Amino acid sequence: EAGVAQSPRYKIIEKRQSVAFWCNPISGHATLYWYQQILGQGPKLLIQFQNNGVVDDSQLPKDRFSAERLKGVDSTLKIQPAKLEDSAVYLCASTGPPPPGPNPRETQYFGPGTRLLVL
Amino acid sequence: RKEVEQDPGPFNVPEGATVAFNCTYSNSASQSFFWYRQDCRKEPKLLMSVYSSGNEDGRFTAQLNRASQYISLLIRDSKLSDSATYLCVVKGSGGGADGLTFGKGTHLIIQP
Numbered sequence: 001e002a003g004v005a006q007s008p009r010y011k012i013i014e015k016r017q018s019v020a021f022w023c024n025p026i027s028g029h030a031t032l033y034w035y036q037q038i039l040g041q042g043p044k045l046l047i048q049f050q051n052n053g054v055v056d057d058s059q060l061p062k063d064r065f066s067a068e069r070l071k072g073v074d075s076t077l078k079i080q081p082a083k084l085e086d087s088a089v090y091l092c093a094s095t096g097p098p099p100p101g102p103n104p105r106e107t108q109y110f111g112p113g114t115r116l117l118v119l
Numbered sequence: 120r121k122e123v124e125q126d127p128g129p130f131n132v133p134e135g136a137t138v139a140f141n142c143t144y145s146n147s148a149s150q151s152f153f154w155y156r157q158d159c160r161k162e163p164k165l166l167m168s169v170y171s172s173g174n175e176d177g178r179f180t181a182q183l184n185r186a187s188q189y190i191s192l193l194i195r196d197s198k199l200s201d202s203a204t205y206l207c208v209v210k211g212s213g214g215g216a217d218g219l220t221f222g223k224g225t226h227l228i229i230q231p
Contacts, residue, residue: 031217033218033219035218040127040223041223042123042206042208042221042222042223042224043163043206043219043221044221045218045219045220048217048218056218091162091163107165108165108219110162110163110164111162112161112162113162
């Protein structure tokens with residue numbers, strides 16, 4: 001089974017520039033997440049989609065960050081304009097239906113991430 | 120108070136030793152608990168879920184204490200390949216929004 005795909009893998013931009021990241025979740029996974037992981041920290045949820053609808057974007061800095069999942073499959077995350085503190089790894093994850101069994105726990109599968117450096 | 124707190128370490132442990140990590144969480148309504156493993160410059164991967172009754176997977180044992188809002192991970196007979204960052208993870212309190220809340224991670228170094 002193919003995993004979560006992300007591109008680009010690396011991006012270097014100057015502050016105030018714009019940048020976009022792309023994510024293709026595992027086939028059939030309805031739920032998609034974007035996380036930001038700053039060096040030395042755990043990942044922090046930015047936004048959660050269920051199909052093409054937003055479930056939770058409470059931690060997304062909406063003045064500069066935006067995300068969409070128009071057809072309920074691929075997703076893009078955009079930063080405009082970027083700040084120095086946006087330097088981080090941006091991780092995309094997806095979840096499918098919970099597996100069978102007495103203690104079903106759906107697993108979030110993470111993509112390799114996009115490493116962003118803002119200079 | 121941070122939502123999920125962990126000792127960042129690093130923990131330097133000789134090969135073959137037993138090591139334990141702890142984690143506390145602040146949201147008493149949290150429903151699900153996990154340990155994820157993250158290798159350097161890689162994405163997090165699920166190590167194991169944590170159940171109220173405690174659960175074991177090979178050399179790894181996880182425990183949950185809901186009353187104390189405390190999660191633990193025990194690694195027995197540690198291997199060099201266990202060197203990684205271990206992330207304590209709590210899943211939301213329901214209502215459809217179920218993004219994961221991660222601790223900062225505990226860095227483990229297994230020494231030969």
